[in-house]
Ligand SMILES: Nc1ncnc2c1ncn2[C@@H]1O[C@H](COP(=O)(O)OP(=O)(O)OP(=O)(O)O)[C@@H](O)[C@H]1O
């Protein structure tokens with residue numbers, strides 16, 4: 001389940017996010033707790049020990065249902081006790097990162113939200129964009145969190161199409177399949193389902209899908225918000241209901257990527273998704289590896305290198321390192337890089353605090 005938003009600017013849970021506890025329920029639980037005789041006795045003890053109730057409430061907050069955390073923090077702060085954001089040091093275990101900073105994806109993994117603009121985090125922007133029908137295009141190198149962010153925002157509501165050069169119209173809107181009796185029956189595709197159910201749909205690797213194929217989605221993505229299913233006249237015109245939302249994700253520099261002007265103009269929010277290297281360190285990735293990766297990433301931006309490790313490679317490094325040791329993980333990281341980038345990683349690491357001669361992992 002997605003965590004409730006924790007910033008004061010957070011939009012309230014709304015009809016699109018029924019899986020989030022309505023705030024009124026949470027308030028009721030807090031009030032219930034505060035009305036317990038024990039809590040009243042604890043509050044009375046403040047006259048003897050000024051911070052006693054704060055300590056107990058804070059402890060209770062940590063023990064309770066995770067959904068209540070942000071609200072309990074609010075309650076404690078209202079009493080004039082500012083809550084600092086916990087800052088886990090580089091190399092600290094993932095669990096040490098501030099719990100309120102993440103959302104949980106349907107696969108159970110944590111997604112640590114990041115700022116998008118000055119006031120909201122990325123998950124909040126995606127959710128607000130859905131309420132206002134502003135479709136976002138997330139672009140950036142592989143492994144920077146584009147898919148993870150979208151899953152964190154929409155959880156089980158999300159339909160996903162993983163685009164390839166072979167994606168066909170039928171993969172989006174549906175087609176005829178043979179049933180057990182051998183008769184052909186129409187089965188709706190994910191785009192049609194998302195439109196009629198008012199759900200979000202992620203067109204992942206959208207740049208790999210042939211623009212001609214994608215043009216079937218144009219009507220749903222502009223003011224018309226409808227689609228004529230020409231392959232099945234009896235299916236007629238599909239109308240998108242409130243809540244339908246399209247997110248595109250792409251690596252614009254991958255071979256074969258084409259994005260038509262017509263498609264680009266239907267995405268009104270465009271954002272580059274990059275790796276937050278300090279977050280990777282807070283998630284337990286060796287800080288020397290993080291700093292080497294960050295350095296390489298800066299050189300990619302200056303056009304000096306073609307590749308740098310992103311979130312995906314860094315988290316894999318952390319996990320491989322835990323299982324097989326650091327040297328193994330470094331040589332594995334080098335082997336996992338595109339061939340042309342391998343000498344650069346070896347050279348970058350050979351200079352730093354982990355200085356040694358590293359070769360790409362190899363079984364001889
Ligand atoms: N902010 C984050 N918090 C926690 N984990 C993250 C975050 N960003 C990325 N990750 C992790 O990094 C890995 C790569 O993320 P993801 O698959 O979303 O990248 P992507 O940008 O969609 O890549 P691709 O372009 O290859 O599809 C995943 O394991 C994901 O869980």
Ligand SMILES: [Mg+2]
Pocket residue numbers: 146147148204249
């Ligand atoms: Mg992805």
